[in-house]
Amino acid sequence: MDVIKKLQKIVGIDRATTSPVQLYCYSSDSSQIRGTPDYVVRPQNTEQVSQLMRFANKHGIPVTARGAGTGLAGGAVALNGGIVLDLSGMDMILDIDINNLQVAIEPGVIHSRLNKALEPKGFFFPPDPGSSEMCTLGGLIANNGSGMRTVKYGTTKNYVLDLEVVMADGSVINTGSKTLKSSAGYDLTRLMVGSEGTLGIITKAVLKILPLPKARTVMLASFKTPELAGDVVVKTLSAGVIPSACEILDRVTVEVLNAYDPNIAIPDAGATILFELDGTKGSVQEQAKVVEIVCKPLASGIRIATDREEMEEIWSARRLVGAAISRINPNKVRVYVGEDIGVPIKEIPRMLKLVQSISKEFDLSIMTYGHIGDGNLHTGMCIDMLDNEQWEQLDLAADKIHRTAIMLGGTVSAEHGIGSARSRYMRLERGDALDVMILIKRALDPKGILNPGKLGV
Amino acid sequence: MDVIKKLQKIVGIDRATTSPVQLYCYSSDSSQIRGTPDYVVRPQNTEQVSQLMRFANKHGIPVTARGAGTGLAGGAVALNGGIVLDLSGMDMILDIDINNLQVAIEPGVIHSRLNKALEPKGFFFPPDPGSSEMCTLGGLIANNGSGMRTVKYGTTKNYVLDLEVVMADGSVINTGSKTLKSSAGYDLTRLMVGSEGTLGIITKAVLKILPLPKARTVMLASFKTPELAGDVVVKTLSAGVIPSACEILDRVTVEVLNAYDPNIAIPDAGATILFELDGTKGSVQEQAKVVEIVCKPLASGIRIATDREEMEEIWSARRLVGAAISRINPNKVRVYVGEDIGVPIKEIPRMLKLVQSISKEFDLSIMTYGHIGDGNLHTGMCIDMLDNEQWEQLDLAADKIHRTAIMLGGTVSAEHGIGSARSRYMRLERGDALDVMILIKRALDPKGILNPGKLGV
Numbered sequence: 001m002d003v004i005k006k007l008q009k010i011v012g013i014d015r016a017t018t019s020p021v022q023l024y025c026y027s028s029d030s031s032q033i034r035g036t037p038d039y040v041v042r043p044q045n046t047e048q049v050s051q052l053m054r055f056a057n058k059h060g061i062p063v064t065a066r067g068a069g070t071g072l073a074g075g076a077v078a079l080n081g082g083i084v085l086d087l088s089g090m091d092m093i094l095d096i097d098i099n100n101l102q103v104a105i106e107p108g109v110i111h112s113r114l115n116k117a118l119e120p121k122g123f124f125f126p127p128d129p130g131s132s133e134m135c136t137l138g139g140l141i142a143n144n145g146s147g148m149r150t151v152k153y154g155t156t157k158n159y160v161l162d163l164e165v166v167m168a169d170g171s172v173i174n175t176g177s178k179t180l181k182s183s184a185g186y187d188l189t190r191l192m193v194g195s196e197g198t199l200g201i202i203t204k205a206v207l208k209i210l211p212l213p214k215a216r217t218v219m220l221a222s223f224k225t226p227e228l229a230g231d232v233v234v235k236t237l238s239a240g241v242i243p244s245a246c247e248i249l250d251r252v253t254v255e256v257l258n259a260y261d262p263n264i265a266i267p268d269a270g271a272t273i274l275f276e277l278d279g280t281k282g283s284v285q286e287q288a289k290v291v292e293i294v295c296k297p298l299a300s301g302i303r304i305a306t307d308r309e310e311m312e313e314i315w316s317a318r319r320l321v322g323a324a325i326s327r328i329n330p331n332k333v334r335v336y337v338g339e340d341i342g343v344p345i346k347e348i349p350r351m352l353k354l355v356q357s358i359s360k361e362f363d364l365s366i367m368t369y370g371h372i373g374d375g376n377l378h379t380g381m382c383i384d385m386l387d388n389e390q391w392e393q394l395d396l397a398a399d400k401i402h403r404t405a406i407m408l409g410g411t412v413s414a415e416h417g418i419g420s421a422r423s424r425y426m427r428l429e430r431g432d433a434l435d436v437m438i439l440i441k442r443a444l445d446p447k448g449i450l451n452p453g454k455l456g457v
Numbered sequence: 458m459d460v461i462k463k464l465q466k467i468v469g470i471d472r473a474t475t476s477p478v479q480l481y482c483y484s485s486d487s488s489q490i491r492g493t494p495d496y497v498v499r500p501q502n503t504e505q506v507s508q509l510m511r512f513a514n515k516h517g518i519p520v521t522a523r524g525a526g527t528g529l530a531g532g533a534v535a536l537n538g539g540i541v542l543d544l545s546g547m548d549m550i551l552d553i554d555i556n557n558l559q560v561a562i563e564p565g566v567i568h569s570r571l572n573k574a575l576e577p578k579g580f581f582f583p584p585d586p587g588s589s590e591m592c593t594l595g596g597l598i599a600n601n602g603s604g605m606r607t608v609k610y611g612t613t614k615n616y617v618l619d620l621e622v623v624m625a626d627g628s629v630i631n632t633g634s635k636t637l638k639s640s641a642g643y644d645l646t647r648l649m650v651g652s653e654g655t656l657g658i659i660t661k662a663v664l665k666i667l668p669l670p671k672a673r674t675v676m677l678a679s680f681k682t683p684e685l686a687g688d689v690v691v692k693t694l695s696a697g698v699i700p701s702a703c704e705i706l707d708r709v710t711v712e713v714l715n716a717y718d719p720n721i722a723i724p725d726a727g728a729t730i731l732f733e734l735d736g737t738k739g740s741v742q743e744q745a746k747v748v749e750i751v752c753k754p755l756a757s758g759i760r761i762a763t764d765r766e767e768m769e770e771i772w773s774a775r776r777l778v779g780a781a782i783s784r785i786n787p788n789k790v791r792v793y794v795g796e797d798i799g800v801p802i803k804e805i806p807r808m809l810k811l812v813q814s815i816s817k818e819f820d821l822s823i824m825t826y827g828h829i830g831d832g833n834l835h836t837g838m839c840i841d842m843l844d845n846e847q848w849e850q851l852d853l854a855a856d857k858i859h860r861t862a863i864m865l866g867g868t869v870s871a872e873h874g875i876g877s878a879r880s881r882y883m884r885l886e887r888g889d890a891l892d893v894m895i896l897i898k899r900a901l902d903p904k905g906i907l908n909p910g911k912l913g914v
Contacts (some may be wrong), residue, residue: 172889185875187651286738
């Protein structure tokens with residue numbers, strides 16, 4: 001059978017290829033995981049995806065869906081060869097329906113494009129991944145991605161009302177409805193969100209949107225120890241204030257930021273917290289007052305943005321973290337391994353300390369930062385990628401970080417996904433629930449063609 | 458085999474019965490659906506439930522989980538006999554963990570009891586079913602119930618972090634974790650929420666809680682037509698205000714309320730909206746100002762509560778709706794059929810009109826009220842229950858209401874669940890997605906013993 005001919009018949013001759021250069025380009029995402037597909041196919045509509053799946057299922061050919069390839073866990077990498085289905089070309093914003101507080105999109109729409117389209121109408125789609133300018137909404141949904149605003153607004157799954165999904169056998173279903181609220185049967189929408197292309201291919205999504213907050217402010221508080229920072233977060237939430245973002249930077253992160261750009265000038269401290277507060281103008285002032293009162297007895301310094309410019313100045317420091325990390329050592333490159341743990345909020349100070357002891361144990365600089373408001377910590381580690389010994393140390397350190405997070409009741413992935421990078425921890429973290437996932441996987445994809453080798457299923 | 462002996466061996470002699478009086482008491486919920494079980498069992502812990510399931514699965518005995526029996530769709534009725542598993546005795550609040558914004562509970566805890574325990578600490582569990590004083594949290598979770606505050610706070614599924622579930626074969630899993638955010642595998646938590654006991658038995662739950670808002674106000678606005686009321690809701694949301702509740706009462710409902718208690722004195726109008734706004738003191742004032750500005754050109758009357766007493770006075774009218782409906786005609790009884798439709802927000806005015814034309818067509822008084830902010834409408838219908846002809850008319854009217862909601866892109870159940878009362882609409886509403894649900898059901902419960910005859914699976 002001439003597979004490529006058949007694929008080209010479905011999507012058109014210039015939309016399916018076996019060119020080695022193309023296959024190479026599609027052999028990785030933004031992690032270190034590699035796997036070369038046999039075919040790259042770029043479908044244009046649901047009907048084509050359905051035909052492709054029917055064909056692939058009949059012949060047992062693996063199919064790995066892919067958006068922009070910004071994933072950090074190998075989720076979009078074709079480990080077993082087969083077809084990489086590049087959905088980035090299906091990128092229409094189909095409908096912006098303000099009256100129903102929802103939008104309909106194709107999976108290839110870039111995250112920031114949606115929010116740019118919504119802003120003039122006074123609305124927004126709250127999940128805010130760091131890769132906003134690059135990542136596709138389909139990828140965000142498939143990984144249940146989120147970002148800094150989760151503490152107040154929740155993750156992507158809270159905003160998906162309906163998905164059009166092509167199943168393994170090519171059948172097309174809608175998982176939800178256009179109503180904002182439904183109790184009619186199993187929540188297939190939530191089952192698909194975060195399933196990383198192992199249960200079906202998302203070809204359309206209806207997303208809930210919210211009105212843009214009218215006002216916003218930013219505060220920065222420095223603490224002698226991570227424990228004090230953790231206390232302040234708990235006390236802030238207990239005082240009835242849910243910040244729209246609540247970010248922690250550890251001592252190493254602040255040092256790196258200040259080295260990267262001396263103008264940033266964040267005070268040296270055991271831990272620094274950035275608060276963002278949003279809402280109506282009055283409520284932002286009230287919230288800022290409460291946070292200030294909570295911080296005062298515990299913080300070694302507090303800075304509240306007085307105008308828009310100062311707000312941007314403080315906030316830009318947080319945005320620079322990803323770039324600044326390269327300054328730890330110019331010969332080293334950041335490697336995304338063990339970078340996305342989540343722990344119960346009250347375990348954050350303990351986790352920060354344990355990461356620092358792991359850093360010493362394996363002689364690796366680790367800067368830790370993240371979304372303290374929801375327990376999500378990113379551990380940035382840099383190595384010389386040509387040095388095998390450093391790779392080994394990194395793997396050992398990451399393994400210990402993962403096991404420590406699970407031991408504290410946490411997760412190996414709070415928002416980046418499991419992919420293949422973290423699939424070996426699924427049994428430890430999820431226990432017998434993994435067996436239930438495997439039963440579901442087998443029921444919906446009996447031939448195991450959908451993104452094989454991922455998620456531990 | 459002496460089944461009852463075996464059941465008594467597992468749970469204790471006084472906790473498993475075949476007494477006809479007991480079986481009769483457990484033969485219905487709060488709907489008109491009837492089905493007599495063969496055994497009633499009242500387990501006390503997870504281990505007992507696990508043993509019971511292992512036994513039932515081995516012998517193919519149906520098991521129907523039940524909380525307080527407040528369901529309105531026959532979800533807790535044993536249609537095929539077998540065991541009714543009364544979980545109301547497993548009613549411990551296991552942990553209130555303010556620092557992690559979560560509580561752990563057993564399924565039999567009554568909804569209002571949890572909020573009473575949280576209130577002194579300044580926190581609450583946002584879903585607010587009308588049956589708060591009676592319903593169990595296990596039942597609320599199994600049906601993804603909600604209430605008036607969904608428009609701002611979402612439904613129950615948004616607050617479930619982890620479930621301990623006994624599967625059909627007796628194995629025990631945890632579906633989630635204690636972290637507030639996770640992207641580690643399939644979202645089994647959300648799959649279980651709303652599955653009405655057809656996939657497993659919930660024996661523990663970890664729920665997210667929120668700080669109680671510091672301030673609250675209530676407004677009442679009257680409109681000549683439902684269209685104007687619908688406009689105001691859309692404009693309010695577009696103006697960036699998300700009310701904590703946004704309830705509509707149609708003309709019939711207001712007439713009935715005023716007849717029930719003349720002191721209520723809601724102005725006669727084509728439609729009335731009750732807004733509840735919450736947040737900080739300042740933000741509540743700001744929100745009220747916005748709602749007033751939006752309402753002014755469209756409403757025939759606006760009333761804003763000036764103090765706590767007036768707020769309670771206005772809000773108590775909404776609470777009375779369920780009771781007041783009996784005043785339509787003292788010889789008639791409210792029947793819960795077709796009572797829980799949901800439609801896209803912008804279709805609300807159209808749906809209200811169609812309900813009134815259905816009311817005329819079948820010569821049935823229908824009062825419509827509900828959660829306009831999320832598209833959920835309750836249609837209250839009363840009949841003489843001894844009159845077969847009225848039953849027939851009622852069934853025809855309810856059938857038309859259900860089909861109309863689906864035709865408008867809506868659902869036959871926004872918050873009460875499908876049970877057996879609405880299972881025949883699952884194919885029409887969910888299409889081929891029902892096949893996927895059936896595949897999941899068969900994979901997780903191959904012998905079909907978990908609550909058979911429900912949900913269309």
